[in-house]
Amino acid sequence: MTALSWDGSAPPSGLVETSRTVEAGGLVVRVTAVGSEVPPVVRVVQDAGVVVVEADGERLRIEWQLPCTGAAAYWTPNTNSRWLPPSWARPRETSVAKGAPVGSLIGAGDRALCTFALGELVRPVTIGEGAVEETGRFAWWAEHDGPTLSLRLDLSGRHFADTLADVSTWWEASLPARPPVPDLAYLPVFCTWYALHLAMTHTDVERLAALAAPLGFRSLIVDDGWQTDERTRSYATTGDWQPAPEAFPDFGAHVKRIQQLGLAYLLWHAIPFAGDRSAAAQRLAGHTLAHLPQLETHVLDPRSPGVRAHLVDRLAAAVEQHGVDGLKIDFIDTFARPADTASPEADRPTVAEGVSELLAALDIRLRATTPQVLVEHRQDYVSAGLWPYATMVRAADCPHNVVENRVRTVDLRLTAGPLAVHADPLTWHPDESPEQIAVLLQSVLFSTAQVSVDLAAQRPEQLAALRFWLGVMTEHRGLLQRGELRPHRPELAYPMIEARSRRQLAFGRYAPLPLRAAGEWDLLLVANSDPDTLVRIEFDRPPGRVELLVQDCLGGEVARAQTPVDGTELAVRVPTGGLLTLTRAE
The missing domain is CATH 2.60.40 (Immunoglobulin-like)
Structure with a gap:
C-alpha cells in the first residue's frame, strides 16, 4: 500500500532522487529526477498568466503548492464530488485508457485559482492533489516515466471553463490532424439499453426504430444483447462478436431496414472482454491481463499483436460485413488495471501504449470502409489521446439521475476538444409527467440527447414533450453543443x-x-x-x-x-x- 501523504508531497520512491526548483508564475515548482544522480534539465516559458514547465529524464516528478485561500471547489474530468480532497487521498492514475491529467482549483465567482494539465496523453501518470491540513495549502504532485514531462499551469484567474478550454487547445496542438466530426454526431440518438436490456430481437429493435425516427432521432445504438441469445447480466459470451443466431438471423438485412427509416446504426462492443464461454477466450488464453469472475470474462492484453489483430478484425466486421455506420466501444477503461498476467508476445512496454496501438489500427480499418464512421467512447476514458479515434464521448451510466447527467455532460464538454458530447440515455417510469420528461431533456441541453424508453408505452403528451425538446436541441445544436x-x-x-x-x-x-x-x-x-x-x-x-x-x-x-x-x-x-x-x- 502506498504511504499516505500528510504534507502534500509524493510518497518516497526508495531510490536516489535529485531535484531542481524553479520559479513559475510566482509559484515554486520542484522537479525531481527519480533514480538518477543527475538533476533534470528544466525549461520554463511564461506568458499572460500561463506557465509551461518542461523537464527531461527517465523518471520524473513535479510538485507545487499554493495557499488554499478562497477555494470553493476542485474540478477533475471524472465528475468527482467537487469538494476539496485532502492531501492524503489516494492518488489517481491517468492514461490513454482512463481519465485525463488535468484539474482546476476554483474560487469565488467561478475563478480558477490554478488549472493544471500535463502533456502526457498515452502512458500512465500518477497524480496526487489535495488540501494539506497542517498548512492550509493545496498541494499537487505528478510523476511518470520520461523522457519528457510537460506541465501547464494557468494562474490567470479567469473563469475556470475558459482555462480548461485552453487546455484542450494545448493538447490538440500536439495531436495529428483528424477529419472533422460529422454533424450526425450532434443529432439525437435512441439507445436500446434501458428500453430492452438484453431481452431483444431484431423485431423489437425495428419496432422501436420505426417509432423513434418520426420523433427526431437520427441514430440508433443497439447495445448489449445483439451478440447473445442469453438474457442474464453476464459478459460470458462477449469476445466473438457474432450476431445472436435466434434473435438476429439475418443481421445485414436487419441493419438495412433500420437505415431505410433514416437512422444511422451503431453497434455495441465491450472491447477488452473475452467471456468465459466464448471461443475467443480459448483461442487467446495466455494473452490476458486479468479474469473478472463477477463479470464472467477475461480482460485481453492489448500489448499482444495477436489480441490487437483479433479485436480489429471482429470490430471492423460490424462495418465491413454488416454495414453498420459506427460502433459504441465500451469498457476501454477496464484496460487500466494492474495486470495479473502478461502476454508472452507483448510488443508494447505498457498496456496504455497497447491500447493506443489497438485503437489506431481499428480507426484505420474502419475509415477504409466508412470514412464518416461514428465511434462512441464513454467517461471515464476521456484522454485527449483518444480524440483521433472517436467522434463522440458519452456520460457514464447514471440512469434516472437528472442532476448527475447534467454535471457529467458539462464536465465532458469542458475538455472534450473536437468530440461531440452525449448524455447517458435518458429513461423514465411509464407514469412520468411530461414536465419532468422535459426537465430530463433540459438537464442535458448542452449535449447530444440520448433516450432509451419503450416508445410504444408512452402517452401522447409524453411523446409531445420528447418531440418538442428534441426539436429545440436539433435546431439550436450549433449554439447549445458547439458554442x-x-x-x-x-x-x-x-x-x-x-x-x-x-x-x-x-x-x-x-x-x-x-x-x-x-x-x-x-x-x-x-x-x-x-x-x-x-x-x-x-x-x-x-x-x-x-x-x-x-x-x-x-x-x-x-x-x-x-x-x-x-x-x-x-x-x-x-x-x-x-x-x-x-x-x-x-
Missing part, C-alpha cells in the same frame, strides 16, 4: 449554464437564480427546469424592443408579445419544463 460553454458554480452541481455563439445566447436554469445576459445578442433562449416559474434576466444594457415567446413543456404557446425593454431587468413567467425565446426586433 462557448460557461457553466456556473461547480460546487453546487451547475445550477445555471450558459452558452454563446456569435450573437446567440442560451441559458439552462436549474435553480431559482437570476440570469445575467451580457454583451450583444439577437437571440436569447432560456430553458426553465426549476419549479420557480419567475425567470428574471439582468442585462448589462437595455435590449430595446424584443419579440417574446413563452412555450410550455409540450411546445404549446403560453405567451407571445412584442415589447420594449428599456431597462436592464426583465421578469417573465416560464412554466417548469418550458422555453422562453427572446428575439431582438428589427
Whole structure:
C-alpha cells in the first residue's frame, strides 16, 4: 500500500532522487529526477498568466503548492464530488485508457485559482492533489516515466471553463490532424439499453426504430444483447462478436431496414472482454491481463499483436460485413488495471501504449470502409489521446439521475476538444409527467440527447414533450453543443449554464437564480427546469424592443408579445419544463 501523504508531497520512491526548483508564475515548482544522480534539465516559458514547465529524464516528478485561500471547489474530468480532497487521498492514475491529467482549483465567482494539465496523453501518470491540513495549502504532485514531462499551469484567474478550454487547445496542438466530426454526431440518438436490456430481437429493435425516427432521432445504438441469445447480466459470451443466431438471423438485412427509416446504426462492443464461454477466450488464453469472475470474462492484453489483430478484425466486421455506420466501444477503461498476467508476445512496454496501438489500427480499418464512421467512447476514458479515434464521448451510466447527467455532460464538454458530447440515455417510469420528461431533456441541453424508453408505452403528451425538446436541441445544436460553454458554480452541481455563439445566447436554469445576459445578442433562449416559474434576466444594457415567446413543456404557446425593454431587468413567467425565446426586433 502506498504511504499516505500528510504534507502534500509524493510518497518516497526508495531510490536516489535529485531535484531542481524553479520559479513559475510566482509559484515554486520542484522537479525531481527519480533514480538518477543527475538533476533534470528544466525549461520554463511564461506568458499572460500561463506557465509551461518542461523537464527531461527517465523518471520524473513535479510538485507545487499554493495557499488554499478562497477555494470553493476542485474540478477533475471524472465528475468527482467537487469538494476539496485532502492531501492524503489516494492518488489517481491517468492514461490513454482512463481519465485525463488535468484539474482546476476554483474560487469565488467561478475563478480558477490554478488549472493544471500535463502533456502526457498515452502512458500512465500518477497524480496526487489535495488540501494539506497542517498548512492550509493545496498541494499537487505528478510523476511518470520520461523522457519528457510537460506541465501547464494557468494562474490567470479567469473563469475556470475558459482555462480548461485552453487546455484542450494545448493538447490538440500536439495531436495529428483528424477529419472533422460529422454533424450526425450532434443529432439525437435512441439507445436500446434501458428500453430492452438484453431481452431483444431484431423485431423489437425495428419496432422501436420505426417509432423513434418520426420523433427526431437520427441514430440508433443497439447495445448489449445483439451478440447473445442469453438474457442474464453476464459478459460470458462477449469476445466473438457474432450476431445472436435466434434473435438476429439475418443481421445485414436487419441493419438495412433500420437505415431505410433514416437512422444511422451503431453497434455495441465491450472491447477488452473475452467471456468465459466464448471461443475467443480459448483461442487467446495466455494473452490476458486479468479474469473478472463477477463479470464472467477475461480482460485481453492489448500489448499482444495477436489480441490487437483479433479485436480489429471482429470490430471492423460490424462495418465491413454488416454495414453498420459506427460502433459504441465500451469498457476501454477496464484496460487500466494492474495486470495479473502478461502476454508472452507483448510488443508494447505498457498496456496504455497497447491500447493506443489497438485503437489506431481499428480507426484505420474502419475509415477504409466508412470514412464518416461514428465511434462512441464513454467517461471515464476521456484522454485527449483518444480524440483521433472517436467522434463522440458519452456520460457514464447514471440512469434516472437528472442532476448527475447534467454535471457529467458539462464536465465532458469542458475538455472534450473536437468530440461531440452525449448524455447517458435518458429513461423514465411509464407514469412520468411530461414536465419532468422535459426537465430530463433540459438537464442535458448542452449535449447530444440520448433516450432509451419503450416508445410504444408512452402517452401522447409524453411523446409531445420528447418531440418538442428534441426539436429545440436539433435546431439550436450549433449554439447549445458547439458554442462557448460557461457553466456556473461547480460546487453546487451547475445550477445555471450558459452558452454563446456569435450573437446567440442560451441559458439552462436549474435553480431559482437570476440570469445575467451580457454583451450583444439577437437571440436569447432560456430553458426553465426549476419549479420557480419567475425567470428574471439582468442585462448589462437595455435590449430595446424584443419579440417574446413563452412555450410550455409540450411546445404549446403560453405567451407571445412584442415589447420594449428599456431597462436592464426583465421578469417573465416560464412554466417548469418550458422555453422562453427572446428575439431582438428589427
